[in-house]
Amino acid sequence: MDNLPEEVQELMEALDEAAEDEDEDLVEELAQKLLDTGVDMKPVALEKLALLVMDGEEEMSVGWTRAALKFGLDPFEILLKGLAEGMGLIGKKYENGEAFVPQLLIASTAMYSGMEIIAPFMKQDENSCTKPATVVIGTVEGDVHDIGKSLVKTLLSANGFNCVDLGNDVPSTQFIEAAKENRATAVSMSTLMTTTMAEMPKVVKMLENEGLRDKVMVMVGGAPITTQYAAEIGADVSPHDAASAATWLKGAIFDFPSETERWG
Amino acid sequence: MVTEMTSLERVLAMLNRKPVDRVPVITGSTMVKEYIEKSGGVWPDYHSNAEMMVDVAGLMHTDAGIDNVVMPFGMFIESLALGLEVKMGKIDIQPSVRSFFKKPEEVNYDNFLEDKFVKNTINSIKLAKEKYPDAAVTAFLVAPVTLAGDLMGAENLSVLSIKCLQKEKQMEKMKEWVAVALEINKIYAEACAEAGADLLYYSDASASPNLVMPDFYYEIGVSAEKEIGDFCHKLGCLWQLHICGDTTPIIEGMASTGADCLSVEQAVKMEEVTKIAGDVPVVGNVTPLLMVEGTEEQIITETRMALDGGAKASMLGCGTPPHSTSDRLKTWVKAAADWSVENL
Incomplete structure (x- = not known):
C-alpha cells in the first residue's frame, strides 16, 4: 500500500x-x-x-x-x-x-x-455457493466457560465452516440431537475444567450407541485436555488451540466421506 | 537439621523463607468428593454450613496429610454475595458465576459481610482454627483482576485488557472496575484475618496471559495485587498469589507484588520461573489430574520434578480436583516427604 x-x-x-x-x-x-x-x-x-x-x-x-x-x-x-x-x-x-x-x-x-x-x-x-460443512460446537455440561469455544467457532467460521453453536453447559443429548439435525461433519466439545472432562466420553459413547460415530469427526479441547486423553476416549483430535483446530479440520475434511455418503 | 514442625509452623517457615523440617504440601481449592462422602457432607449444604465445610476440608489435613486446611470451596462467594447469578454445581462440580454487571456503579457491597456464604467462610475459618490449630488455616479468595472480571464478565475483561492499553477512556473504565473489586477484597480480607486465617490464598486466575494481555497485567494487575497484598500484611496476614496458565511472561511482575509465595500451573517450567522469581518462594506445577488418574510413579516423578526445579512447597498447578482419591493424595504427600529426607 x-x-x-x-x-x-x-x-x-x-x-x-x-x-x-x-x-x-x-x-x-x-x-x-x-x-x-x-x-x-x-x-x-x-x-x-x-x-x-x-x-x-x-x-x-x-x-x-x-x-x-x-x-x-x-x-x-x-x-x-x-x-x-x-x-x-x-x-x-x-x-x-x-x-x-x-x-x-x-x-x-x-x-x-x-x-x-x-x-x-x-x-x-x-x-x-457450495454448502459449507457443519460443525456442532459447545462447552460440555457443567462448564460455563465460553471464550475458548467461541474462538474455535470464530476460526472455524473464518475458514468457511458453518458452526452450530450450542453455547455452554450443554447436556450430552443436545450434541447428539444437533449433529443429527444438522447432518454435521464434526462435533467439537470444549471444557476448561477437569471436573467436567467426563462429559466428553459420554458424548462419544452416545454417538457410538446411536450409530453416528462414523458420520462425524470428534474434536475435543480445553486446558486439561491432552492428545492422550482424546485418544483414550475415542475422539479424533485434541488441537493445541483454536487456530490449529481450524487448520486440522480443513485438512481432515479432504479424507472424510461426503455429507451424502455419510448421512444419505 | 530442623526439628520436627507442625504443619502450621512448616507453612509459616516456608512463607517467611526460613528452614523447614520437610517441604510443606499445600493446596488451593479442596472440594474432594471422597472426603465429602466420608465426612457425611451433603451437597449443596456444605457450601453454607461451617461444620460440614470444615469436616470436608479437615480430612485433607488429617487423612491425606496436607499442611493447610482451605475454605471456601470455589471462586464464587464474592459474586454470590454481590447478587450475581451463581450455578451451584454438583457434589463434584464447583459453583460457577453465570451473570455480570453492566457498570461498576451497579455493584453494591454495603452488606457484603451479611451474606450467608461470606459469613460461612468466616465461621469456617474460626472453626478450623479451633479444630486444627496445628494446620495452616487458609482462606481461598478471588484476587482483584479476577474479581473485576467476575463483575464485568470474563470476556469483557479480556477485551478491555487490550483496549485500555490503547485508549485512555477505556483505561479509566478498567480502573473503576478494579477499584470496586479492591474495595470488596479489602472488606473480605479484613474479616478473614480477624477470624484468624493464617494465610490468604488469592487466585487471580483471570490475570493469566491466557486471558489478558501481559502488558495489562504489568500496568494494572501488579499494582492491584500489591495493594491488596500490602493490606493483608498490614492486617498481619501472609498471602499467596496464584495465576493460571503459562505465567512465565508475567512471573517477574508476580514476584514484585510482595506476595509471600507464588503458585504456578504445570504449564510453566519450575526451574525457569524460580530463577526469575528470585527469593520469592514459588510452589505448584504438579498436574492436578494426577490425583484422579495418575499412577504412583507419575505422581512421585512430577512431585520430585517440581521440587528439583526449586519449588519451596509441593502444590498442584490448580485446585485439587473433586474426583481426587485419598490414596493418590497420600502418595503425593509421601513423595514430598521422601524428597525432603534426601535433599534437605
Whole structure:
C-alpha cells in the first residue's frame, strides 16, 4: 500500500478517520473519491481489511467493508480474502505465540462487524455457493466457560465452516440431537475444567450407541485436555488451540466421506 | 537439621523463607468428593454450613496429610454475595458465576459481610482454627483482576485488557472496575484475618496471559495485587498469589507484588520461573489430574520434578480436583516427604 499515489494515501487516511468516527456518509463519499482516482481499489481494500481485522479495528473494519462494497467487490471475496483472511493472520500469530487471546477476541469482533455489513448482500447469492460443512460446537455440561469455544467457532467460521453453536453447559443429548439435525461433519466439545472432562466420553459413547460415530469427526479441547486423553476416549483430535483446530479440520475434511455418503 | 514442625509452623517457615523440617504440601481449592462422602457432607449444604465445610476440608489435613486446611470451596462467594447469578454445581462440580454487571456503579457491597456464604467462610475459618490449630488455616479468595472480571464478565475483561492499553477512556473504565473489586477484597480480607486465617490464598486466575494481555497485567494487575497484598500484611496476614496458565511472561511482575509465595500451573517450567522469581518462594506445577488418574510413579516423578526445579512447597498447578482419591493424595504427600529426607 506504500506504493500508492500520495493522493490515494491521503484519501485512505481520511477514510480511516471517517470509519473510526462511524460517519457512514463520509465513508461513502471518500470511497467514491478513491474510485474516481482510477486506481484499482479492490486489492487494496482486501489487504486493508485483512490488516484491520488482524489489529481488531472494529469501526474501521466496518467502514472499509462499506468501501469495499462501493468498490464493487463481491461480498464473498470480501469475506474470504479480506475479513476471514485477517482472522487467519491473527490466528497464525496466536499459534506461533506472537499474539494473545484478547487480540483474537477483538479481531473476531471486527470480523463479525464487517460480516454484518455484507450479510444482506450474501443472502442473494446463497444458491450459487457450495454448502459449507457443519460443525456442532459447545462447552460440555457443567462448564460455563465460553471464550475458548467461541474462538474455535470464530476460526472455524473464518475458514468457511458453518458452526452450530450450542453455547455452554450443554447436556450430552443436545450434541447428539444437533449433529443429527444438522447432518454435521464434526462435533467439537470444549471444557476448561477437569471436573467436567467426563462429559466428553459420554458424548462419544452416545454417538457410538446411536450409530453416528462414523458420520462425524470428534474434536475435543480445553486446558486439561491432552492428545492422550482424546485418544483414550475415542475422539479424533485434541488441537493445541483454536487456530490449529481450524487448520486440522480443513485438512481432515479432504479424507472424510461426503455429507451424502455419510448421512444419505 | 530442623526439628520436627507442625504443619502450621512448616507453612509459616516456608512463607517467611526460613528452614523447614520437610517441604510443606499445600493446596488451593479442596472440594474432594471422597472426603465429602466420608465426612457425611451433603451437597449443596456444605457450601453454607461451617461444620460440614470444615469436616470436608479437615480430612485433607488429617487423612491425606496436607499442611493447610482451605475454605471456601470455589471462586464464587464474592459474586454470590454481590447478587450475581451463581450455578451451584454438583457434589463434584464447583459453583460457577453465570451473570455480570453492566457498570461498576451497579455493584453494591454495603452488606457484603451479611451474606450467608461470606459469613460461612468466616465461621469456617474460626472453626478450623479451633479444630486444627496445628494446620495452616487458609482462606481461598478471588484476587482483584479476577474479581473485576467476575463483575464485568470474563470476556469483557479480556477485551478491555487490550483496549485500555490503547485508549485512555477505556483505561479509566478498567480502573473503576478494579477499584470496586479492591474495595470488596479489602472488606473480605479484613474479616478473614480477624477470624484468624493464617494465610490468604488469592487466585487471580483471570490475570493469566491466557486471558489478558501481559502488558495489562504489568500496568494494572501488579499494582492491584500489591495493594491488596500490602493490606493483608498490614492486617498481619501472609498471602499467596496464584495465576493460571503459562505465567512465565508475567512471573517477574508476580514476584514484585510482595506476595509471600507464588503458585504456578504445570504449564510453566519450575526451574525457569524460580530463577526469575528470585527469593520469592514459588510452589505448584504438579498436574492436578494426577490425583484422579495418575499412577504412583507419575505422581512421585512430577512431585520430585517440581521440587528439583526449586519449588519451596509441593502444590498442584490448580485446585485439587473433586474426583481426587485419598490414596493418590497420600502418595503425593509421601513423595514430598521422601524428597525432603534426601535433599534437605
